[in-house]
Amino acid sequence: MLNFSGSTKKRVVNLGNKKQGYGNKSFLEQSRLQRQERELSKLKEKSAVVIQNHIRKYLVLRQLSSEVINNWLDFNIESREDWNSWIVKFIILCKWYLLKQKSDVTNQVLQLFNERVHDPPFEVNGETLNGLIQSLNFLFSKIEDLSVLDELFTALNGLISRYGVDHSDSVISNLIKYVKLDDKNTDNTIDLIFKINMHDSTNDFFNVLTLDVFDKPNKDYTSILRNEITPNDKTFSGYTQSSLITILYNYLIIQGDGDVFIQKDFEFIGSILEHVHCTLRLNDEDDMDIDEESIANTEVVIITERMSNTLDRLYSSSFVQGAVNLLKNQDPKSRNLALKILPELVNLYPPLKGKICMLLSIIPNCYTWFYETIQQHELFDIFINSKNDYVKVEDLEHLDKHSMESFWQTVFLFEESYSYWLIVSNDLESFKDDKLPLSKVKILLEFLKTVCLTLIFINDSTLFPQFENLKSISIALLKQLYIKNLRMKFLPRDFWFPKKLIFNVDLLLSLIAEEEEKRIQGLNEDEDEVDVGFSRRVKPSVPRDAATKLEVLKKLPFFIAFKDRVKVFQTLIDLDKQRSTDFNPFFYDEPRLTAKVNRDTILEDAYAAYHHQGANFKNRIQVEFYNQYGREIGIDGGGITKEFLTCVVKEGFDPNNAYELFKETFTDNQIYPNDKIYEIIHVGMDQEFQQQRLDYIRFLGMIIGKCLYENVLIDVSFAPFFLNKWCNDNMKNSINDLSYLDRELFVNLMKLTKMTNDELESLDLTFSINIQIDSKAYVFDLLPNGSNLHVNSSNILNYIHQLANFKLNQSLRVQTRYFLEGLFSIISSSWLSMFDCFELQMLISGGESDINIDDWKSNVEYGGYLDNDPSVRMFWEIVEEMTPQERFKLVKFVTSVSRAPLLGFGSLHPKFGIRNSGNDTLRLPTASTCVNLLKLPDYQDKKTMKEKLLYAINTDAGFDLS
Structure with missing residues (x-):
């Protein structure tokens, strides 16, 4: 019954399993936590006991160690047994006690050991000795304190110096560590390493030769390296290129300058060089002196000048002669050793390889x-x-x-x-x-x-x-032999043509066109592509055969017929022109680069109009000619441009013009830059005018480039030594090229090589040249202080080469550089590298001394005439009766170019044309040079036709007869 009075007792039911005093946590969770607390308490008690036990043991062991060490320190040695026991206890101390001691205790032990071993009461037997060395080496590997290491080194050094060593693993590696920590005791440490030498690890011993610690010869070390070391084919296989060079360098330092190289030296050096595949470079060496292409795939190791001076001994006459003697030895081992040494030295240090080659040349x-x-x-x-x-x-x-x-x-x-x-x-x-x-x-x-x-x-x-x-x-x-044959002509003309290899020129042209276009557009950047020269790379998808033939074209162009290379050259130009048209589809509607040129001041007017254009000079130009009567009538459809270019060439390269920019060779009247410009600049005279002359030379380079670009042949012959620099990246000419400049000088210089020393000294020649400038004498030294260096039999060859270098390179360098700047702004240098100097001359001015009339007749288009009309037959009869010079004048009259097309009249665009211009026999023949058209009246009389033709082509009336 319910009690509503409010005093009824309440029954509390714990439905959440909660108990008072534990907050909100469950009973099970609290039980778990209590259990963990009890376990942690037990663990702490147990750990405390363990620590106490360890401390007790440590204190006991420490006390024991102290007693053991003190007993050892106080040990009285009266017999051999006592001595052996004392040594054994020391070995135990090293392995189990000393590592746990403070440095002062360890030092105290080692000092006593060193005192007794220095003056031992008894000898140490072999087995005990090995144990001692091993125990000391163990400490050496574990301790870092330098004072302790010093005592350890003294101990090791004393033992090994007194008793030697039969076997000692890893001692040298620890000694190397010691060398790096203590540079005060380096010499003694290296001495100890060499005493141990091959009794330790071979690799460890050679590692010491990678350290920069040797600075003077050492006969003892040399003897060890020669007599106790026998490296095999694998000895140096694991070393880096830099380490190998250091080993080689240190070996040469140890051997010393005064020692003669013996067989053992060659064997040691050969075993190193067998694994050397790098190129050395001084740390401050000018990169321009290095052939980068030749070391592109080779590791470069940077060396100091001190290292360079030491390695120079490998290029000395004694070493090279010794290696050559090995090479000529009938013993295969000796020959193989020489082939490990000499070829690698040639590759190793490019600035010194000439010494080896020179020494070989005099054998x-x-x-x-x-x-x-x-x-x-x-x-x-x-x-x-x-x-x-x-x-x-x-x-x-x-x-x-x-x-x-x-x-x-x-x-x-x-x-x-x-x-x-x-x-x-x-x-x-x-x-x-x-x-x-x-x-x-x-x-x-x-x-x-x-x-x-x-x-x-x-x-x-x-x-x-x-x-x-x-x-x-x-x-x-x-x-080199190809170029020498160009001068000496000891091979037949067809020698260079391949036996069966066929070069599909059309395929090459298509590849070149595709890749050149991609190069220009910057789309060809794949790292896996193959270099071919004209473009930077050819994709792997290009057939291997085609890619290699492109490489032949680049590196051995003379294997490919000249006319085929001319096609490649003209294709590259056409591609360049096409790019300009594609870039601007309204190119033909653009205003052209115009100029008004007076016949009396052609060079100056042309320079003023165009010298600043640079690469833009490739674009179409429009020239108006003026003479004493005013503006000439002709309309420039291309013919006036050709006339303009040939006229500028004629005036600009005339050695007798007002600027005297170029000179002629003595014998062949071939053109090259005036060396007086360099001489005047060198002595510091009239700098402003000389700069103007150089600017004109650059402009004439542009003019030649424009002639090549527009396929305009010009009647000028350049000296081969000048052309060499066009097609070989400004190469240096040699003594042989001097014959092109001055044959008499070349022959006289060769006579000097046959003279005795007394005869040479009587000539009183020095390494200098006397030059007159404005009636004033100047001296140019061929070498530093050359005017004080007299020529004799020992340096006559150097004198001849220095003189040739001055004449052909130094005195023409600045003028040639300006000329090539202008030329290469129009024509890529890589395009010209396909030709030698004589082929390049043909590219410039045509290769024939006369015109092939049959080729001419086969490539003519007639207008108003048939090819069997009487006037046409008379015309060709007259052409055949002309002199070669008259035929050239006729071609110039019609085409504005005085030479036949390089690839024949079939390559002329438009074709050479002859058009009937009526029956008025009083009229002279006229021409439309822009379309290569001869307007020939139907004279019906051979005599009249010949008179009119000769008059027209010899009048030199410009475009007033157009």
Whole structure:
């Protein structure tokens, strides 16, 4: 019953499983927490007990260690047994006690050990000695305190110095660590390392030679390296290129300048160089002195000048001669050793490789020996007798790899040294019998042709060691001999043409067109593409055969017919013109680059109008000619432009014009820059006028570029040594090119090489040139302080080369640079690199001394005439009766160009035309040069026609007869 009075008792039911005193947490959770608290408390108690036990043990051990150490320190040695026991206890101390002691305690122990070992009561036997060294080395590896390391080193040094060492793992690696920490005791530490030498790890011992701690020769070290060290093929395989160079450098320092190189030296150096595949460069060396292409795929190691001076010993006459003696040795091991050394030295440091090549060049019959050695190998027969233009992989795979490697190393060394000889020798001595006679050179060229094409078509470093270096020098040497043949003409004209290799010019043109366009547009940036020269790369999708043939065009252009290369050149120009048209579709409606040119001041007016245009000078120009009667009537449809260009060329390159920008050679009247400009600039006279002359020279470079760009042939002959710089990236001319400048000077200089020392001294020649400028004498030194350096038999060759360099390079450098700036603003330098200097001359002015009349007649279009009309037959009879000069004048009268088209009249656009201009026999023949059209009245009389034709072409009336 319910009680409504309010006093009824309440029954509380705990539905949440809660108890008083535990907040809101469940009973189970609280139980878990209490259990954890009890367990943690027990763990703390247990840990405390463990720590207490460890502390007790530590204190006991410390006390024991102290007692052991003190007992050892106080140990009285009266017998050998006592001595051995004392040593054994020391070994135990090193392994178990000393690492836990403070430095002062460890030092106290080591000091006592060093005192007793320094003057031992008894000897230490071998087994105990090894234990001592191992225990000391163990401490050495664990301790960092320098004072302790000093005592440890003293202990090790004392033991090893007194007793030697049979085996000692890792001691040297710890000593190297010590060297790096303590530079005060370096010499003693290195001494100890060399005492241990190969009794420790081979690798550890050679690691010390990677340290920069050697600064003077050491006979003891040299003896150890020569007599106790025998590196094998794998000794240096794991080292970086920089470490290998340091090892080589330190070996040379240790050996010293005064010592003669012996067989052991060559073996040690050869074992290092076998693994060296880098190029050295001084840390402050000018990059312009390095052939970047030749080291593109090679690691570059930077060295100091001190290292360079030491490594220079490898290029000394004694070392090179010793290596050459090994090379000529009948023992295969000696020859292989030389081939490890000499080829790598050639690649190692480009500024010094000339020393090796020079020393080889003065060894009698050296090149003959190389040639005969190469000729005896079966590979030579494979290449020389190949029915194809290059050898295929399957023809080489069956050969012994080691034999092939030795062969190609020999070939490489020969090519490098022979290339040097061709540079320093003149044409009169290049093929002397004690060098390499011409008969053998011709066979060598057959071999080289096949080698170069094989290296281009087969890119396989497993078949050709140092592939890039071998390829580079093979191509360079072949080019040198090609250029020498241009001068000396010892080969038939068809020698350079491939046997079976066919160059599809149309395919090459299409590839060049595609890639040149992509290059210009900047779309061809794939890193995996292949360099071909004209564009930067060819995509991998391009057939390998086509890509390699493009490489031939770039690197060995003379393998491709001249006319085919002219087609490539003209295609590149057409592409460039097409880009201008595509860029501006209204190009033909644009105002052209106009100029008003007076016939009396052609050069000045042309310069004023166009010299500032730069690359814009490629665009169409429009010229109005003026003479004493006023403006000439002709309308410029292209003919006046050609007339303008030829007139500027005639005036600008005339050596007798007011500016005297160019000169003529003594014998052939060929044009080259006036060297007086350089001389006047050099002495600091009339700088403003000389700058104006240089600006005119740059403009004339633009004019020549425009002539090439517009396919306008000009009647001017440039000196080959000047043209060399157009097509070979401003190359340096050599002594052989001096014959083009002054044949008499060249011959007289060659006579100097035959004179005795007394005869040379009687001439009182110095390394200087006396020059007259405005009646005042100036001295130009060929070398620093050259006027005080007298010429004698020891330096006569250097004098001749320095004189040739001054005449052909130095005195023309600034003028040539300005000219090429103008030329290359219109025509890319890479386009001209397809031609040699003589081909470039043909590209400029045509190659024939007369006109091919049959070709002319076969490529004429008639208007108002038939090809069998009497007037037409009379015209061609008259042409055949003309002199070559008259025929050239006739061609100029019609086309504004005095030369026949380079690729024949079939390539002339528009075609050469002859149109019937009526029956008025009183009229003279006229021409529309813009369309190459001769307007020929129907004279019906041969005599009248001839008189009128000759009068018209000789009048030189400009465009008043148009």
